[in-house]
Amino acid sequence: MTEPEDGVKPAPDVEALEQEGEIAADYLEGLLDIADIDGDIDMDVEGDRAVVSIVDIKGGDLAGPSGEVLEALQELTRLAVHRQTGERSRLMLDVGRFRERRRVELTKIGSAAANDVKRSGEPKALQPMTPFERKIVHDAVAAAGLRSESEGEEPRRFVVVLPA
Template sequence: MTETEQETVQAAPDLAALEQESEIAADYVEGLLDIADIDGDIDMDVEGDRAIVSVVDVRGSDLVGPNGEVLEALQELTRLAVHRRTGTRSRLMLDVGGFRERKRAELTKLGTKIAAEVKRTGRPRSLQPMTPFERKIIHDAVAAAGLHSESEGEEPNRYVVVMPV
């Protein structure tokens, strides 16, 4: 096997490990829902190199909170539960009621709009502080528009700056 082939094999996600992560996470989230007496179904998936667990058919926004703050906290707790069982750091993504998908669409639109503005004016543009999830979506949208962006600042006030070409 050539060195390039070995790198490709190493770079491929371990599907069995990701499925195990999603099962552990789903069990953990289901336990939290039971404790909180919240009805909801759980979907598990693997997308790229991360496990995704979604709570669907849930009413209300208590599990999301203002600007997704409760969801971020639940995701971190779920990642810790997975880490505790597997011994490896998890990049698991938790979604509740489609919040992240709606947020992804909204931020992709914003990133595309800001990129067009920066192309037009030739001046860099800073955005408000965002979570790592939100910044990644902006970076992807800006890159798709052919521009460069960087994250600056320290958590929790880290933000994206879109640069002209």
């Protein structure tokens, strides 16, 4: 979708996003049943994307040590939504509040990197991260008054914090 010439983004279609969340929840409930894992599913709309969370999970680790299982599960869920709607989904999936905890951790990493760059005056490259993780770091660096950019190719793409 391209932005209109006036630069104003159209309001998100909340009804369509809620439908994405419902499709995703049904898909995930089926997966949890197959895997014999208990968990509750919460759905919400944040900005321009549906957000589905598996909470109170019992009987399995669906995030993985570094979130790699969560990323794969999110991609499968997006594909399930696409199959039913015909539209590409930007759905965000969280499991056991993994992303919430990771967001706090990444904000600290971004802020610390910005402070290091302010002190040294030298650019600082961080470890490779997922698009979700890079976005949070970019936001933290911007909040600290510096700028950053992503470099490299997936899956080894990383953030570089630049001096003012």
